[in-house]
Each structure stands twice: as structure tokens, then as C-alpha cells.
Amino acid sequence: MHRTHTCGELRLSDLGKSVTLSGWVQKSRDLGGMTFIDVRDRYGVTQLAFNTDDDEQLRIGARELGREFVIKVHGQVIERSSKNPKIPTGDIEIKVTSLDVLNASKLPPFTIEDETDGGEDLRMKFRYLDLRRNPVRENLILRHKMAQEVRKYLDEQHFIEVETPVLIKSTPEGARDFVVPSRMNAGEFYALPQSPQTFKQLLMVSGFDRYFQIVKCFRDEDLRADRQPEFTQIDCEMSFVEQEDILNMFEGLARHLLKTIKGVDLGSVPRMTYADAMRLYGSDKPDIRFGMQFVELNKLTKGVGFPVFEQAELVVGINVQGAAHYTRKQLDALTDYVKRPQVGASGLVYARYNEDGTLKSSVDKFYSEEHLKSWASAFEATPGDLFLIMAGPQDKVRKQLNELRLEVGNQLGLRDKNKFAPLWVLDFPLLEWDEETGRYHAMHHPFTSPKPEDIPLLDSNPGEVRANAYDFVLNGSEIGGGSIRIHDKDLQALMFKHLGFSPEEAQKQFGFLMEAFTFGAPPHGGLAFGFDRMASIFAGLDTIRDVIAFPKNNSGRDVMIDAPSTIDQAQLKELSLVLNQKTPS
Structure with a gap:
């Protein structure tokens, strides 16, 4: 076998054991009569000791090891004379009796240390090396633990995880879609989902009264530190609920995550209207720390x-x-x-x-x-x-x-990144005026329900209509948002009218949903948490890139695999596309 133990688990209680370890060479120290090698895997670091008196050839082999060589060693656990209290394995070392080089390594372009000398662009290009560093790996472990706790909490609350389609229909509302040409349907396109919104509403019509999904979503928009073209949501929907039910359920999820992941007991979460947030803080996501x-x-x-x-x-x-x-x-x-x-x-x-x-x-x-x-x-x-x-x-x-x-x-x-101050922001405007298009757009999406008492204002003063919508804000970042949905066909048609859709356009884009509402749609609502953003706040980071295994840069490029890229003319022909592609430089 390649290993009997990991590089992070041996202790003084293991003294005398014959063990086999495998991992990467972190660093080496040649002290004349002795050579010491630190070997690393994702569990930790263990010191290896090579003694000249025991096997000269073995120590010569140790001297030839370079950084990031992949090695396998066999030996005996002994007590370390110069202990290192900074690592869990610092009381022991391995007296090596055999060494195998499983794979040599070129000198890495930056040091694989907690504090590296590699700039962001270089580390993005060699992301698979960056992922060997403790801080980046720990961020992904944190993300993994959060995902497990999300599933645990929602399962206990009787939610069912359902996968929804990735190839869907493009709609004109919201951010720009990423589109995918169809080979079998020439001249027609799929879109990648900006969210599973309509599908989760259809699941409510289907009787799946509590749905969730940790789901990839896609938006073709300008990027910054807290945005990526592909991102992950904790997407949820519930039937037979009012706003208060949603707030209590997902406040509970936030409380569970902060307690299990960060050891923080969350008190009551304050609430603030959108109007007050703008008046008192000039932001719909105020930092109330x-x-x-x-x-x-x-x-x-x-x-x-x-x-x-x-x-x-x-x-x-x-x-x-x-x-x-x-x-x-x-x-x-x-x-x-x-x-x-x-x-x-x-x-x-x-x-x-x-x-x-x-x-x-x-x-x-x-x-x-x-x-x-x-x-x-x-x-x-x-x-x-x-x-x-x-x-x-x-x-x-x-x-x-x-x-x-x-x-x-x-x-x-x-x-303070170690302090967590959550807030619910409520009563958002239903509509916002767009000067460029000269019409109102949905502030959230077209399926958000207006406050019942404000429905008469849709004709007389649409800008004053409040939505049954809510955002969950943490430390000045909006990490979750949702609404009570429209479940009545006539009200949904009225909403489309005020958004500038003709009846024909509304039927073409959303006819399937309108028809579903004629078959007994229950009152329903939901919320989606931005999983990447939440994980970055839990990790105390300023960017979501460091909680994503293989992120894009600010230009939407994956510099490691060089994507996006041009494609073969034969592929374009199959897809019935003709493009003037850039000639690769």
C-alpha cells in the first residue's frame, strides 16, 4: 500500500510503529550527518529523518529530493528530539528505512507555503498548485462543511433536494444569459439558468412543498470581487407559507451554520424596511457591525x-x-x-x-x-x-x-471579520424605473408578489408598490434574497402587463408557468442564499474566488485552461453558426 497513515495523524502514542507515508516534499534540511525532510499531504506535515550511519545510499537519495517531489517512505515512529509545538505531529518523526520517488517535480513557480511569493495572476494560472497551500485548502474544507450542514438542517426540516435542468429557455428579464446553440434544432438556443426560479415554482404546483438545491447558476455580467460568471446558490422554496414562515426558517439555517461552523450563537436578527435602510445607511445592505x-x-x-x-x-x-x-x-x-x-x-x-x-x-x-x-x-x-x-x-x-x-x-x-451582524431588509419596491429603456423593471423578478394592500397602486403609482420581498444581509453583504411569489394567473398577467410585456410576449416566454397556475397552484415563497459569498464571509475573505476551487478572473477567463477559447470551424458548421473568430495570437 502507498500509506498506512496520513501525514497529519501520528502522535507520541504511535511510538515504535512501523509506518508508510506518502506525500509531497515541503522542504528539506541537510545537517551533514542527518537529512530532514518535511512531507505533506492535505492532513498535515510529518518530519522524516535520514541517518548516514544507517544507510548512506538512502541519505544520498534524500539529498536529491526537490520541492514538491511525490514520495513514499517506510520507517519507524520515534520521538523527536527538537520538538515543534506549532504542528500536531511536532513531537514525533519517522526514522526512514526505505524511500521511493513516485514522481519528480519541476521547481514550482511560487512557494507552496501559507505565505507565498506568488501573485494572484500566477496563482490563478497554476491553481492546482495554489490548492496545495493550507489557507486555500482550508477554505474549501470550510465550504464542504457548510454544504453538509445545509443539507443536514434542511433535511431535518423535511426539505427534498431536487435537481433542475441546466439547459433551459432564455428570458429577457434580469442579467444577460449565457446561451448554448442546439445542434439538433438549428438556429435555436438554450440558456444556462440564472436561477431555477420557474422550476422550483413548478415543483410547488407539483406538491413538493419543501424543495432545496445547492445549485450552479450563470450570469453573463460584469465581474468584481464578489461575482463570478458561474456561482452557487442554496436555492429553496416552500408552499403554504407567508413571509414570516420564510424568515423564521432561513434565519434558523443561518443560526445553525454560524453555530456549527463558527461556534457563534446568533441572537435575534433585527429587521429593517428598505426605506429605512436607505434613509439611515444609504444602502439596501447596511453593515450594522x-x-x-x-x-x-x-x-x-x-x-x-x-x-x-x-x-x-x-x-x-x-x-x-x-x-x-x-x-x-x-x-x-x-x-x-x-x-x-x-x-x-x-x-x-x-x-x-x-x-x-x-x-x-x-x-x-x-x-x-x-x-x-x-x-x-x-x-x-x-x-x-x-x-x-x-x-x-x-x-x-x-x-x-x-x-x-x-x-x-x-x-x-x-x-471586524470575526464579528457577525445579520439583518433582514424588508418591503423592497416591487418595480424600479429604467431610464435607458423608459419602463419599469422588476426589482427582483416578475414572479414576486406585491403587498396585497398596494395592488391598487399598480395603475396609479407603480413606483410606490411594495413587494413581499426580503433580503438577508450579513456584515454589509447581501447573502440571501427571496419573496412570496405570485400564484394567481390573473395577478401574474397583470404583473407582466406593468413590466411592458404584451399578452403574446408573456405567453411566449412564460406560458408554461401561467398554464400551471390554472391547475391549482398553492401559495408559496422562497429564498436563495449566495453560497460562495456566505462561505467567503465565514472564511473572513474579501473575495469569493478563494472559496471556489477553480475560479474565473475579473475578465471572466479561466487562465489555467485558457477559456473561453475559439472552436473548430467544423463544430460551428454543425451548430449552424458562422462566426468571425479571432486568430489566436
Whole structure:
């Protein structure tokens, strides 16, 4: 056999045992009379000892081993004279009696260590080597454990895991689809699913009252740290439920995962309406690990002649407690931060509430200390605090202040990755206006139910209609979202009408679902958690790429296998496609 034990399991209790280990050479140390090799597998590292006096040829073989050689050794477990308390196997070593090189290795392009010298692009190209590093492997083990706990919890709650199709029909709503040409149906295309939405609703019609699936989904959209063209959802749906049932069920899932994976006891999860989230934080996914709620100052700042405030739709600020010590240089840096194109603000006003009780601002020319005292009262401030104030169009300035709030939270260490602050955001708008197309679009998807009391507003004031929709937010990231669905054919037809679908278009795209609703569709609703994003937060990472075994880069490319790539002209002909393909460089 290639091994009797792994490289991470031997202890002092195993002294004297004759063992066989296999793994990769982590490092070697030649000390003259002795050569020591660290051999590694995914379970850990064990030190091997080669003694000249026992077998000169064996030690010569050990000296020729390079990093990442795959070896098999046989020997005896002995107590290590120079123990290493940093590893579980640090009390023992293997006195080697035989050595086999199973495979040699080229010198790796970067060191296979916890702290590597490889840049991200290089590690992505050689991802199979990067996966040998402990931090990356541990992230995937964490992901595996989370998936097992998800299945355990949902199985105990009587959910059934059902696989839904990957080759489906393209729809015009939402993000862009990835499309797949059909060879057997020339000129027609499948789409890869952005979610199993319609299928899980059909499962509710079928009587599968509790469905889930850990499922791959696909969206052809611009990428960033928390997005990939293919991603994984914990997709769920329930019948005979109202919103409260959904919130309780999946709050329970979050509580179970945090307890079993992170050892964190989750208290009650606060709830906030979308309107309040935007008013108090300028974001529909606020990070509530720290305070700095927005304070609106229109009444206290207008009428004194400061043009920036006089002309603004909204003057709004945050109180950064204990930050009056910020220097002019630091405040100038914050001003530069909000002026970046990514934020787009024209400037920043600040005021210090000094420890001696005096107040000084960057607009003292316009505002007296009495004015500033009224600001301090609005902020519920105490000496030592710092006020940061912005002004402009309401929606725009709230988003800009949100970016500033998060940046200050980072600077002050308030966004602790070991702290978990969940939040439900409720009562989203059902529809949002798209200036480019000149019509309303579904903020979530066309199957989201409006609040029953708001249905009359669909004709008179569609922008004010609230949805029976909810998002689960964790540490400032939306990790889950869902809604109570429309299960009535007539209401679904009305929704399609307000989204700009003609009856013919609605029938062509979703006729199968509308017909299913005529055969007794139960009230139903669901939710999907972004599994990659949730795993990255649990792992304390800023990007989802490190919890995905083989991720794409920010251009949507897999640089390891060089995909996407051109295909053979014969394949294109079979698919009835004619493309002007780029000539490979």
C-alpha cells in the first residue's frame, strides 16, 4: 500500500510503529550527518529523518529530493528530539528505512507555503498548485462543511433536494444569459439558468412543498470581487407559507451554520424596511457591525448662505465617535476619497467637537458655533466626536455617504471579520424605473408578489408598490434574497402587463408557468442564499474566488485552461453558426 497513515495523524502514542507515508516534499534540511525532510499531504506535515550511519545510499537519495517531489517512505515512529509545538505531529518523526520517488517535480513557480511569493495572476494560472497551500485548502474544507450542514438542517426540516435542468429557455428579464446553440434544432438556443426560479415554482404546483438545491447558476455580467460568471446558490422554496414562515426558517439555517461552523450563537436578527435602510445607511445592505447612522441636517444648515447646502436636495452626515483627533491630512484624504470617480462626490464638510467642548468646522465662515451646537445636538454627539457631512441629490448623496461610512469604518477597525451582524431588509419596491429603456423593471423578478394592500397602486403609482420581498444581509453583504411569489394567473398577467410585456410576449416566454397556475397552484415563497459569498464571509475573505476551487478572473477567463477559447470551424458548421473568430495570437 502507498500509506498506512496520513501525514497529519501520528502522535507520541504511535511510538515504535512501523509506518508508510506518502506525500509531497515541503522542504528539506541537510545537517551533514542527518537529512530532514518535511512531507505533506492535505492532513498535515510529518518530519522524516535520514541517518548516514544507517544507510548512506538512502541519505544520498534524500539529498536529491526537490520541492514538491511525490514520495513514499517506510520507517519507524520515534520521538523527536527538537520538538515543534506549532504542528500536531511536532513531537514525533519517522526514522526512514526505505524511500521511493513516485514522481519528480519541476521547481514550482511560487512557494507552496501559507505565505507565498506568488501573485494572484500566477496563482490563478497554476491553481492546482495554489490548492496545495493550507489557507486555500482550508477554505474549501470550510465550504464542504457548510454544504453538509445545509443539507443536514434542511433535511431535518423535511426539505427534498431536487435537481433542475441546466439547459433551459432564455428570458429577457434580469442579467444577460449565457446561451448554448442546439445542434439538433438549428438556429435555436438554450440558456444556462440564472436561477431555477420557474422550476422550483413548478415543483410547488407539483406538491413538493419543501424543495432545496445547492445549485450552479450563470450570469453573463460584469465581474468584481464578489461575482463570478458561474456561482452557487442554496436555492429553496416552500408552499403554504407567508413571509414570516420564510424568515423564521432561513434565519434558523443561518443560526445553525454560524453555530456549527463558527461556534457563534446568533441572537435575534433585527429587521429593517428598505426605506429605512436607505434613509439611515444609504444602502439596501447596511453593515450594522458599527453605528454612524445618517442624520439629515436640511433644517439646520439652510438659510445662512452657504451655496453647497442651499442648493442641495439633501444635507446629511454621520457622527464618527471619538474621531475628533483626525488630522487635517487625514480629513483631506477622506475628501479625496469621496471625490474619486467611483464615489463621485464634489466635496466633504467636517466639524470637530473638541474635548474642551468647542466646535470648529471647515465652513466656519458661514456657520457660527451656535449653529454647530445645533448640529452636535442632532448628532447626539459628545466631546471628541467628528462630523462628516455631504450634500447633493437625495439618492446620490446617500450612496456617496454610505461609501464614506464604510471607508471610515475600515480605517477605525470597526468592520471586524470575526464579528457577525445579520439583518433582514424588508418591503423592497416591487418595480424600479429604467431610464435607458423608459419602463419599469422588476426589482427582483416578475414572479414576486406585491403587498396585497398596494395592488391598487399598480395603475396609479407603480413606483410606490411594495413587494413581499426580503433580503438577508450579513456584515454589509447581501447573502440571501427571496419573496412570496405570485400564484394567481390573473395577478401574474397583470404583473407582466406593468413590466411592458404584451399578452403574446408573456405567453411566449412564460406560458408554461401561467398554464400551471390554472391547475391549482398553492401559495408559496422562497429564498436563495449566495453560497460562495456566505462561505467567503465565514472564511473572513474579501473575495469569493478563494472559496471556489477553480475560479474565473475579473475578465471572466479561466487562465489555467485558457477559456473561453475559439472552436473548430467544423463544430460551428454543425451548430449552424458562422462566426468571425479571432486568430489566436
